[in-house]
Amino acid sequence: MAEEQVPAAASSNGSAASGTALGHSVIPIVNKLQDIFAQLGSQSTIELPQVAVVGSQSSGKSSVLEALVGRDFLPRGSDICTRRPLVLQLVYKKKNKPDGTDEEWGEFLHLPGKKFFDFNEIRREIQLSKAHKVLWAEPFHEARPAFLFCTYLEAIVCLTLRPITPLPLLRFALLTTMAETEREAGGNKGVTDKQIRLKIFSPNVLDITLVDLPGLTKVPVGDQPSDIEARIRTMIMSYIKLPSCLILAVTPANSDLANSDALQMAGIADPDGYRTIGVITKLDIMDRGTDARNFLLGKVIPLRLGYVGVVNRSQEDILMNRSIKDALVAEEKFFRSRPVYNDLAERCGVPQLAKKLNQILVQHIKTVLPGLKSRISAALVSVAKEHASYGEITESKAGQGALLLNILSKFSEAFSSMIEGKNEEMSTSELSGGARIHYIFQDIFVKSLEDVDPCEDLTDDDIRTAIQNATGPKSALFVPEVPFEVLIRRQIARLLDPSLQCARFIYDELIKMSHRCMVNELQRFPVLRKRMDEVIGNFLREGLEPSETMIGHIVEMEMDYINTSHPNFLGGSKAVEMALQQKPSRISAPISRQKDSGDSDKAPNSERSLKSRAILARQVNGIVPEQGGRPVADVEKTAPAVNNAGSTWGISSIFGGHDHRTSMKENFTSKLFSEPVQSIEQGVSMIHLREPPSVLRPSETHSDQEATEIITTKLLLRSYYDIVRKNIEDFVPKAIMHFLVNHTKRELHNVFIKRLYRVSISHCFCTNFYVRHNATFFFVRDNLFEEMLQEPDEVATKRKRTRETLRVLQQAFRTLDELPLEAETVERGYSLSTDPTGLPKIHGLPTSSLYNTSGGSTDSFGASPKNPKSRKSSNSGELHSSYADYNGGGRNSMPGFYPTIDI
């Protein structure tokens, strides 16, 4: 504890009043902080603990408080008592009188705007408000004469005349006044917890809150309720239970300390005694022959923070208008004249009490200081960052050019790192950047495709119709490849939409990402931001086109060639085998029948049948699937479909199904040859065919063969669709990444340069200077940079404001460092020095280097993300005024006489 910082107020003589003021030693420190924070527009600096005085009635609480504040403003007296808590806020106010004298005043919350410069008036107001200290019967005193007069008048009137209306009304009004007074003062409760709030403004006070609480009383007086003690205790406890409340437990020396209400309550609220100071008042009126030594030494009731004995003004002193200053002198005299207290100087006198409190306050400040410092340094970091985001005003062409390029470079870098997930400001609360792209690919696109059943929109009838349509006018001999291809193509085609949609999603995502890049930095350049958004929007749209084209190609490729030789394709034989397994009982019989009929030589050798075989009897991984224990090839040879003339082997033979359409045809053919004979012989009239219906559907009856064909087709569809789906799942993201995402990442910077610098020879005639970037010269329109870098007024205002805040914060930080306290635990890391702009530099803080274009510093010039070398360019960034400069050094020869900026 910095003992020497606390003035030895106890020893001060006539000047005791000023030396004893509460918080005297910490006022300069706290006020310094106060000043700083006032500049920052923040009200709270260090929240000092609130000090509450507790004790039994008339123990001298108000007197102690007043002596501590050093001003005489509280009503005191044996005939009045505290009925409402007085919350006294001391507010530090800078000296503002031109002559340098202190200006102090008080303000009540219930009298807004009224300043009390006379402290006697303050006391009167407290008294008048009937709130703080009143005579118990006072509420009734005020209204009683009028009330009595009214009743008296009424009695006379009643006796003489008939009752007249105004009198009862008047009586009612007076009663109402009395009720109001009662309500204010707590009525018959005697005590109310409604606070009086008084603010004392002074250049000599700490920002601290003191609470004068009603005194504890045991016996209800007058019309006080029987539970008055409990009520007051509850009220007091609500204040002193707060951990931030220092308790001054006041006990008069002429009472028994062991019965002290104050100590008893403080013991409940603060059992460890870390925030309770015992105050023994009225040492001057103790019984002759007794003293308070044992009390002060803590021998009666020990207290961690100890006791202080005080002598306040007596009632007589108050009546004699003795000043606090005189009272303090008298107090000192009292202790000097009592040898019994000579060795207890540190425990005697109001100045010692103030010293004790000051020490606690210093300790408190020390405790909160590190937190305050870290709050300031955190504020410094964010304000410095904000300030950097507003950048500096750049006037020169070179500076503007460099600034623009720098922004474009930074933007491109930020965009790339956002995609790559290397962005420093990456959120931890939600997926962002590249992670969202991954989510779209895997969790939306791939998952959606995997959830699709290729046969879900295909009914058995659809497949049957497709099969029959595919066979054309002929009978179906095999499970035909054509319907399979038609159906699978249709399913593949379905993959196009989600793939294109996926590309759209990624495009949208990239647009959103671009909006999130450099939001703060670009808010000062709305024109540039708009232009950049346009450029990136167009560029992304341009990138979307080839990705969509590519996606179209990928799907078309898949549709164009159905690769039934794909190693993962189920294959016809396997599919048939599986289909047969699913329908063994119904299929077996026809197969045996077909076998029996044996006519394998008649097998057609058409291309279609070969294709069918390619599908259906294809070897899977070199192994020919067996049909009933035999290889398919054997089955095809030995078990041909023989129930019709044209198909003796192949799929129909495997199915062994009887093609009813073939049978019908056979019947019809046989009829064709036999019936005319009959007709001639019988002379019967001509047979009329029924008209074919306009819409033809396959018959509703399913043969076993058809059922198997349907199952087989479905198996094949699923198998092949699976292959295609996997390809699509793989290639579509690749195409999007290649044509859209990575392309944008790679080319964005260059596109920005080209489109925002208007790189165009056609602009040659309206250019005023050249920009040299990566050994290429660009012509730049004269006012282009100004146009782009137009700043809204609010940015200039914000820059100014943050600059000022930064300065104040830096000063606050330095002041905290210089505070004469021992709290050295504050983390270091920022040293303050002044930079050429006048702003103190903060090491370790982000600077405005991003836009630091003044002075043509090399670092301030951005470089293409693709060309880190250019970052090390040794060019100054200033306009090169000499012609030799742009032609020299073996660089590209420049036409014209325009200055050049190297970027």
Ligand SMILES: Nc1nc2c(ncn2[C@@H]2O[C@H](COP(=O)(O)OP(=O)(O)OP(=O)(O)O)[C@@H](O)[C@H]2O)c(=O)[nH]1
């Ligand atoms: N002689 C002497 N009188 C004192 C001392 N302290 C207080 N008094 C007197 O005791 C009476 C009560 O003092 P206050 O300061 O009003 O006591 P309080 O505890 O605030 O009273 P309540 O708020 O009503 O409970 C006043 O007349 C004071 O002058 C003291 O140290 N010595």
